[in-house]
Amino acid sequence: MRKDQQDSLTEKNHDAFIGFLNQAVVLSVKLLCVLMVIVIWLTLIDVVMNIVNQAMNSLSSVFETTNLINDLGNFLIVLIAIEIFLNITFYLKKHVVHVPLVLATALTAVARKVIVLDYTTCESLQIIALASVILAVGVSYWLITKRTTSLK
Secondary structure, eight states: OOGGGOOOTTSOOSSHHHHHHHHHHHHHHHHHHHHHHHHHHHHHHHHHHHHHHHHHHOGGGGGSHHHHHHHHHHHHHHHHHHHHHHHHHHHHHHSSOOHHHHHHHHHHHHHHHHHHOOTTTSOHHHHHHHHHHHHHHHHHHHHHHHHHHHHO
């Protein structure tokens, strides 16, 4: 969509009610930013506390496969929260959804699921569904980024 065709939430609107609603949406998005920062910090504190607790119980338990996988999954949760925050702030700045960033966030979330999934207890249909999601998001990301780079 061309810039002249976009309606910005922060532009003055001739209809006062629509202008009020636009400002309410902008305020809501800013509130989401604040909430995401709180979520990021609380999640980060949780990750640190889990690692410290593991180290206090037994230093060797920190390096057990199950604990490492859980810790890596928790790290990725923090990264996903940061990416969601970046999505929100990009929306506030540009007033558009940055699709490659959203797809990259989805890829990170899917990667986390692949890492933490217990393959001994899941069914084959779950693995097929996860593979389908990986393929769909991966191809979407490739197509969007290929299109974006070819337009430059």
